[in-house]
Amino acid sequence: MAHIFVYGTLKRGQPNHKVMLDQSHGSAVFQGRGCTVESFPLVIAGEHNIPWLLHVPGKGHRVEGEIYKVDEQMLRFLDDFEGCPTMYQRTALQVQVLEWEGAGGPVDSLQCFVYSTATYVPEWLHLPYHKSYDSEGPHGLPYNPRENR
Numbered sequence: 001m002a003h004i005f006v007y008g009t010l011k012r013g014q015p016n017h018k019v020m021l022d023q024s025h026g027s028a029v030f031q032g033r034g035c036t037v038e039s040f041p042l043v044i045a046g047e048h049n050i051p052w053l054l055h056v057p058g059k060g061h062r063v064e065g066e067i068y069k070v071d072e073q074m075l076r077f078l079d080d081f082e083g084c085p086t087m088y089q090r091t092a093l094q095v096q097v098l099e100w101e102g103a104g105g106p107v108d109s110l111q112c113f114v115y116s117t118a119t120y121v122p123e124w125l126h127l128p129y130h131k132s133y134d135s136e137g138p139h140g141l142p143y144n145p146r147e148n149r
Helices: 072-081 122-126
Strands: 002-006 028-036 042-045 050-053 064-070 089-100 109-116
Touching (some): 002 089, 050 109, 064 089
Antiparallel strands (some): 028 064, 028 089, 042 050
Protein backbone atom coordinates (compact mmCIF):
# COMPACT_ATOMS: atom_id res chain seq x y z
CA MET A 1 0.00 0.00 0.00
CA ALA A 2 1.14 3.54 -0.77
CA HIS A 3 -0.17 7.04 -0.15
CA ILE A 4 -0.88 9.31 -3.10
CA PHE A 5 -1.71 13.01 -3.08
CA VAL A 6 -4.17 14.22 -5.73
CA TYR A 7 -4.68 17.93 -6.43
CA GLY A 8 -6.70 18.03 -9.68
CA THR A 9 -9.34 16.10 -11.58
CA LEU A 10 -8.99 12.98 -9.39
CA LYS A 11 -10.29 14.76 -6.25
CA ARG A 12 -13.80 14.18 -4.95
CA GLY A 13 -16.35 16.21 -6.93
CA GLN A 14 -14.00 16.55 -9.91
CA PRO A 15 -14.40 15.06 -13.43
CA ASN A 16 -12.06 12.04 -13.08
CA HIS A 17 -12.82 11.07 -9.48
CA LYS A 18 -14.88 8.13 -10.76
CA VAL A 19 -11.69 6.22 -11.62
CA MET A 20 -10.69 6.32 -7.94
CA LEU A 21 -13.99 4.62 -7.06
CA ASP A 22 -13.80 1.91 -9.73
CA GLN A 23 -12.60 -1.18 -7.87
CA SER A 24 -11.70 -2.92 -11.13
CA HIS A 25 -8.66 -0.56 -11.10
CA GLY A 26 -7.70 -1.58 -7.54
CA SER A 27 -8.28 0.00 -4.16
CA ALA A 28 -8.18 3.72 -3.31
CA VAL A 29 -9.27 4.74 0.19
CA PHE A 30 -9.71 8.43 1.05
CA GLN A 31 -7.52 9.27 4.05
CA GLY A 32 -7.85 13.03 4.40
CA ARG A 33 -6.99 16.46 3.11
CA GLY A 34 -3.52 17.92 2.93
CA CYS A 35 -1.23 20.42 1.29
CA THR A 36 2.28 20.21 -0.04
CA VAL A 37 4.95 21.15 2.51
CA GLU A 38 6.88 22.94 -0.25
CA SER A 39 5.41 25.44 -2.69
CA PHE A 40 4.85 24.42 -6.31
CA PRO A 41 3.26 26.11 -9.34
CA LEU A 42 -0.18 24.59 -10.02
CA VAL A 43 -1.33 25.82 -13.44
CA ILE A 44 -4.21 25.09 -15.79
CA ALA A 45 -2.84 24.65 -19.30
CA GLY A 46 -3.24 23.17 -22.74
CA GLU A 47 -6.21 22.86 -25.04
CA HIS A 48 -8.12 20.68 -22.53
CA ASN A 49 -7.51 22.91 -19.46
CA ILE A 50 -5.62 20.24 -17.55
CA PRO A 51 -4.29 21.02 -14.05
CA TRP A 52 -0.51 20.56 -13.90
CA LEU A 53 1.72 20.59 -10.85
CA LEU A 54 5.03 21.84 -12.24
CA HIS A 55 8.00 20.27 -10.51
CA VAL A 56 9.59 23.57 -9.51
CA PRO A 57 9.90 23.38 -5.70
CA GLY A 58 9.88 26.73 -3.91
CA LYS A 59 7.82 28.55 -6.55
CA GLY A 60 4.04 29.06 -6.42
CA HIS A 61 1.86 27.98 -3.50
CA ARG A 62 1.53 25.17 -1.00
CA VAL A 63 -0.99 23.19 -3.05
CA GLU A 64 -4.10 21.72 -1.41
CA GLY A 65 -5.45 18.27 -2.26
CA GLU A 66 -6.52 14.87 -1.00
CA ILE A 67 -4.60 11.92 0.38
CA TYR A 68 -5.50 8.34 -0.59
CA LYS A 69 -4.12 4.96 0.38
CA VAL A 70 -3.87 2.85 -2.78
CA ASP A 71 -2.84 -0.71 -3.54
CA GLU A 72 -0.27 -1.71 -6.16
CA GLN A 73 -2.96 -2.39 -8.79
CA MET A 74 -4.42 1.14 -8.43
CA LEU A 75 -0.94 2.65 -8.48
CA ARG A 76 -0.18 0.89 -11.79
CA PHE A 77 -3.57 2.01 -13.16
CA LEU A 78 -2.92 5.64 -12.12
CA ASP A 79 0.56 5.54 -13.71
CA ASP A 80 -1.10 4.59 -16.99
CA PHE A 81 -4.02 7.00 -16.53
CA GLU A 82 -1.64 9.91 -15.86
CA GLY A 83 0.61 9.08 -18.82
CA CYS A 84 3.55 8.33 -16.55
CA PRO A 85 6.42 8.89 -17.21
CA THR A 86 5.98 11.00 -20.39
CA MET A 87 3.09 13.34 -19.47
CA TYR A 88 3.48 13.28 -15.69
CA GLN A 89 6.20 11.81 -13.51
CA ARG A 90 5.34 10.07 -10.22
CA THR A 91 7.55 11.44 -7.46
CA ALA A 92 7.46 11.38 -3.67
CA LEU A 93 6.94 14.54 -1.67
CA GLN A 94 6.06 15.55 1.86
CA VAL A 95 2.41 16.46 2.47
CA GLN A 96 1.15 18.29 5.56
CA VAL A 97 -2.01 16.70 6.93
CA LEU A 98 -4.84 19.23 7.31
CA GLU A 99 -7.64 16.80 8.16
CA TRP A 100 -7.58 13.02 8.67
CA GLU A 101 -10.43 10.51 8.41
CA GLY A 102 -10.74 8.27 11.44
CA ALA A 103 -8.24 7.46 14.15
CA GLY A 104 -4.56 6.68 13.94
CA GLY A 105 -3.58 9.31 11.42
CA PRO A 106 -0.10 10.78 11.09
CA VAL A 107 0.77 13.56 13.49
CA ASP A 108 1.84 16.25 11.07
CA SER A 109 2.90 15.11 7.62
CA LEU A 110 3.62 12.05 5.51
CA GLN A 111 5.34 11.14 2.30
CA CYS A 112 3.01 10.67 -0.67
CA PHE A 113 3.40 9.97 -4.34
CA VAL A 114 2.23 12.80 -6.59
CA TYR A 115 1.90 13.16 -10.35
CA SER A 116 3.77 16.31 -11.35
CA THR A 117 5.77 17.26 -14.41
CA ALA A 118 9.28 18.45 -15.06
CA THR A 119 8.66 18.34 -18.83
CA TYR A 120 6.38 21.32 -19.38
CA VAL A 121 6.13 24.13 -21.90
CA PRO A 122 8.34 26.97 -20.52
CA GLU A 123 5.53 29.53 -20.97
CA TRP A 124 3.48 27.63 -18.36
CA LEU A 125 5.67 29.16 -15.66
CA HIS A 126 4.06 32.51 -16.53
CA LEU A 127 0.45 31.29 -16.14
CA PRO A 128 -1.51 32.08 -12.95
CA TYR A 129 -0.61 29.81 -10.03
CA HIS A 130 -3.45 28.20 -8.07
CA LYS A 131 -3.47 27.07 -4.46
CA SER A 132 -6.37 24.70 -5.04
CA TYR A 133 -8.06 23.25 -8.13
CA ASP A 134 -11.73 23.04 -9.05
CA SER A 135 -12.71 22.30 -12.66
CA GLU A 136 -15.56 24.81 -12.40
CA GLY A 137 -13.61 27.37 -10.36
CA PRO A 138 -13.44 31.14 -10.85
CA HIS A 139 -10.50 30.73 -13.26
CA GLY A 140 -13.04 30.16 -16.09
CA LEU A 141 -11.06 27.25 -17.57
CA PRO A 142 -13.32 24.19 -17.30
CA TYR A 143 -11.63 20.82 -17.81
CA ASN A 144 -12.46 19.07 -21.08
CA PRO A 145 -13.08 15.42 -20.11
CA ARG A 146 -11.31 12.67 -22.05
CA GLU A 147 -14.60 11.29 -23.35
CA ASN A 148 -15.27 14.64 -25.11
CA ARG A 149 -11.91 14.84 -26.91
